Amino acid sequence: MASSAEIPLVDGTFDGETITVELDPNGRPPLTHHHVGAGGLAEAEIYELESAEGEPGWRYCWRGPAT
DSSP states (O other): OOOOEEEEEEESSSTEEEEEOOOOOTTOOOSSSEETTTTEEEEEEEEEEEOSSSSSSSEEEEEOOOO
């Protein structure tokens, strides 16, 4: 069974939300997250993994729209 982590999204439209991601075999989350909006891929936003204080030790910080 793969392990997972809940990681907060920071800035952008989805600021304050938390997502659950699957961790790789080394216990690390994916480097980026493409958060799809209500309008589908046309409203997707890109978040990039950063180190953070406390648990879980990571956060996804907004980098801009995917389009």
